[in-house]
Amino acid sequence: MPFTTALPATTGVRWTLVFRQAVLEATAAFALALLLLGPIVGLVLDGYEVKNELQRPLLIAAIIAIGRFLVALAMHTPAGQAMLERFNARRRQPGVLVVSIPESNRQRWWLLVIIALALSLPFLASKYWLTVLIQAMIYVLLGLGLNIVVGLAGLLDLGYVAFYAVGAYGLALGAQYLDLGFWSALPLAAMLAALFGCILGFPVLRMHGDYLAIVTLGFGEIIRLVLNNWLEFTGGPNGVAAPAPQLFGLEFTRTAKEGGVPFHEYFQIAYDPTHRFIFIYLALFLIVCLMVVVVTRLRNMPVGRAWEALREDEIACRALGINHVLVKLSAFMMGATVGGIAGVFFATYQGFINPTSFNFFESALIVAIVVLGGLGSTTGVIVAAVVLTILPELLRAFADYRVFTFGVLMVLMMIWRPRGLIRPRRRAFEVKGLCP
Amino acid sequence: MTIDPIHPPILEVAGLTMRFGGILALNDISFEVKQGSISALIGPNGAGKTTVFNCLTGFYKATEGQIVLHTPRAAIDLINILGQPFRASDFINPAAFADRLYYKMFGGTHRVTRAGIARTFQNVRLFKEMTAIENLLVAQHLQLNRHLMAGLLQTAAYRQSERDALERAYAWLKVFGLAEDANRLAGELPYGHQRRLEIARAMCTGPRLLCLDEPAAGLNPRETAELSELIRRLRDEHEVTILLIEHDMGLVMGLSEHIVVLDYGEVIADGDPRTVAHHPAVLAAYLGTEAVNDDES
Numbered sequence: 001m002p003f004t005t006a007l008p009a010t011t012g013v014r015w016t017l018v019f020r021q022a023v024l025e026a027t028a029a030f031a032l033a034l035l036l037l038g039p040i041v042g043l044v045l046d047g048y049e050v051k052n053e054l055q056r057p058l059l060i061a062a063i064i065a066i067g068r069f070l071v072a073l074a075m076h077t078p079a080g081q082a083m084l085e086r087f088n089a090r091r092r093q094p095g096v097l098v099v100s101i102p103e104s105n106r107q108r109w110w111l112l113v114i115i116a117l118a119l120s121l122p123f124l125a126s127k128y129w130l131t132v133l134i135q136a137m138i139y140v141l142l143g144l145g146l147n148i149v150v151g152l153a154g155l156l157d158l159g160y161v162a163f164y165a166v167g168a169y170g171l172a173l174g175a176q177y178l179d180l181g182f183w184s185a186l187p188l189a190a191m192l193a194a195l196f197g198c199i200l201g202f203p204v205l206r207m208h209g210d211y212l213a214i215v216t217l218g219f220g221e222i223i224r225l226v227l228n229n230w231l232e233f234t235g236g237p238n239g240v241a242a243p244a245p246q247l248f249g250l251e252f253t254r255t256a257k258e259g260g261v262p263f264h265e266y267f268q269i270a271y272d273p274t275h276r277f278i279f280i281y282l283a284l285f286l287i288v289c290l291m292v293v294v295v296t297r298l299r300n301m302p303v304g305r306a307w308e309a310l311r312e313d314e315i316a317c318r319a320l321g322i323n324h325v326l327v328k329l330s331a332f333m334m335g336a337t338v339g340g341i342a343g344v345f346f347a348t349y350q351g352f353i354n355p356t357s358f359n360f361f362e363s364a365l366i367v368a369i370v371v372l373g374g375l376g377s378t379t380g381v382i383v384a385a386v387v388l389t390i391l392p393e394l395l396r397a398f399a400d401y402r403v404f405t406f407g408v409l410m411v412l413m414m415i416w417r418p419r420g421l422i423r424p425r426r427r428a429f430e431v432k433g434l435c436p
Numbered sequence: 437m438t439i440d441p442i443h444p445p446i447l448e449v450a451g452l453t454m455r456f457g458g459i460l461a462l463n464d465i466s467f468e469v470k471q472g473s474i475s476a477l478i479g480p481n482g483a484g485k486t487t488v489f490n491c492l493t494g495f496y497k498a499t500e501g502q503i504v505l506h507t508p509r510a511a512i513d514l515i516n517i518l519g520q521p522f523r524a525s526d527f528i529n530p531a532a533f534a535d536r537l538y539y540k541m542f543g544g545t546h547r548v549t550r551a552g553i554a555r556t557f558q559n560v561r562l563f564k565e566m567t568a569i570e571n572l573l574v575a576q577h578l579q580l581n582r583h584l585m586a587g588l589l590q591t592a593a594y595r596q597s598e599r600d601a602l603e604r605a606y607a608w609l610k611v612f613g614l615a616e617d618a619n620r621l622a623g624e625l626p627y628g629h630q631r632r633l634e635i636a637r638a639m640c641t642g643p644r645l646l647c648l649d650e651p652a653a654g655l656n657p658r659e660t661a662e663l664s665e666l667i668r669r670l671r672d673e674h675e676v677t678i679l680l681i682e683h684d685m686g687l688v689m690g691l692s693e694h695i696v697v698l699d700y701g702e703v704i705a706d707g708d709p710r711t712v713a714h715h716p717a718v719l720a721a722y723l724g725t726e727a728v729n730d731d732e733s
């Protein structure tokens with residue numbers, strides 16, 4: 001680390017040294033930038049010819065070198081040194097924070113403000129932003145579900161999208177074959193997803209780490225391929241239509257199907273297609289809030305503690321009389337249930353689903369949400385899910401670079417914040433009269 | 437062996453044999469641990485002490501032999517509850533088949549702990565990113581209200597069960613002098629505290645037999661003396677039988693009432709500290725003398 005080496009006391013000599021170091025680092029940055037950008041920016045393919053435009057990478061590399069030089073100098077000013085010190089201090093802190101209850105009470109006001117904001121948003125936003133918000137909520141739900149499996153129980157699941165697909169197809173096929181409505185399909189699809197979680201859970205219980213990741217990856221692909229190829233049952237690549245939700249039998253369509261009453265006629269207001277999305281958003285928001293409460297309580301329950309203990313040390317868990325098979329299975333099933341619920345909402349919001357929505361990239365995205373948010377941190381997962389769905393919409397102009405940015409973001413996060421955006425917190429316990 | 441009516445055995449090991457492929461790790465080990473005693477298992481490196489421990493606590497399935505734990509209610513065959521492969525005779529006898537199927541599906545290491553044996557590990561295995569008190573709460577898993585709905589709805593019974601668990605955990609922390617560390621992460625504690633926390637965690641499962649695998653490894657002499665005192669207090673005040681593996685001969689000789697010496701997977705001596713310390717085979721195993729080598733050949 002060039003910045004932390006003790007420098008001679010005399011300012012004149014010191015700045016000469018700093019200057020020389022900065023020039024060296026800038027030169028290195030220049031060379032690297034040229035090496036990297038030369039072929040990418042410098043050689044332009046025009047028709048069948050390759051044109052040589054080397055002045056462009058030179059210019060960019062020069063800008064980078066100057067920037068590097070200025071940063072190197074700035075790091076030696078008192079302000080820069082202080083920043084560096086703060087940065088290093090944070091890295092030395094333990095990864096997990098233990099907080100007592102009164103401190104977390106202060107956050108209640110923030111929570112109220114956020115809930116009020118979230119409830120008023122759909123009435124202010126346009127239809128386009130409403131769909132973005134719904135998508136963000138669905139990813140929050142998926143993140144919360146996968147967080148149980150990956151963050152709490154420590155089982156890396158790369159095929160989580162399978163449960164999402166089971167939920168979505170549960171609604172669509174349930175409506176097609178069994179004539180189920182949205183609200184009756186919701187619990188049934190969640191249970192179906194839990195069943196699939198159980199089916200996946202049994203064979204993988206004896207696996208750890210990498211092996212588990214590969215098996216779950218395979219499982220995710222199996223589900224997608226079955227949905228894609230079982231033409232008679234699932235409609236294959238053509239997909240299936242999913243029913244829209246109803247509010248106590250009121251439909252959100254312009255004209256109702258046989259005997260039904262549309263929402264706008266019942267309340268005698270003008271028809272507006274956004275009503276459907278507002279309703280989905282509010283229902284989804286309710287479910288997300290419920291899930292946050294459930295997950296928070298689960299963490300403090302015996303089963304939640306057993307999940308975390310299993311993540312920390314499986315052998316010790318077995319030595320404490322915990323049936324690791326059942327505990328793992330419960331984590332898988334709980335995660336799958338939440339995934340299934342998210343799938344139902346996805347299907348009803350899209351109105352139509354096909355297997356392309358459930359490819360591996362979705363799984364990777366959900367894993368990224370959990371990892372970026374901080375494994376095990378509920379707040380972190382929510383923030384990460386919202387950021388990762390809303391940011392791409394804000395940066396539509398750079399849509400081509402979305403996956404690239406994503407990769408860079410992941411690399412940077414792993415370097416600077418390997419534990420995620422939000423540091424995981426643990427509750428401190430106190431007992432009256434027994435505390436020291 | 438005759439049964440002493442005043443000190444009945446809590447654990448009986450008979451003909452325990454463990455093979456790893458072609459290697460005979462344990463050969464026909466037999467010994468017993470008396471109720472309320474402090475017993476030790478010693479032997480040179482690689483003698484098979486930890487293998488015996490792993491068989492007793494269900495981490496290895498013994499190839500042959502019997503391990504029986506005596507509880508007030510029944511004598512439990514520890515090898516059976518791990519789940520065994522089916523035998524030809526099972527397909528004729530449905531009761532035996534059902535029994536074996538049950539343990540094959542739901543049996544395992546955790547059953548041994550539920551039967552009343554708790555253990556610690558040679559290299560401390562705490563839940564490092566959980567607080568000390570949470571470590572003890574996890575250990576009480578089986579005694580708690582684990583009903584999912586009760587927990588989600590926070591019923592009165594559930595909250596009472598959690599409060600009791602918390603109080604028990606604090607009580608154990610106090611016994612081990614760790615009350616100050618209750619809300620610190622287990623991984624951040626000093627090494628000596630981690631060792632004690634691991635024993636406290638094992639005690640939280642409510643064991644009848646506590647197996648300690650090298651509890652004094654890495655402790656300084658003062659800490660070792662404290663540990664020795666602590667182990668004796670656990671036996672006297674908390675009605676638990678203790679079986680330990682230890683290399684610190686000072687600790688073993690001062691603390692234990694019964695010693696089993698292993699070498700090359702066999703029991704070479706068995707008795708009280710004085711007899712064992714002067715047993716020729718033990719001296720040979722630790723120091724190596726010619727006379728005994730001749731004797732064996």
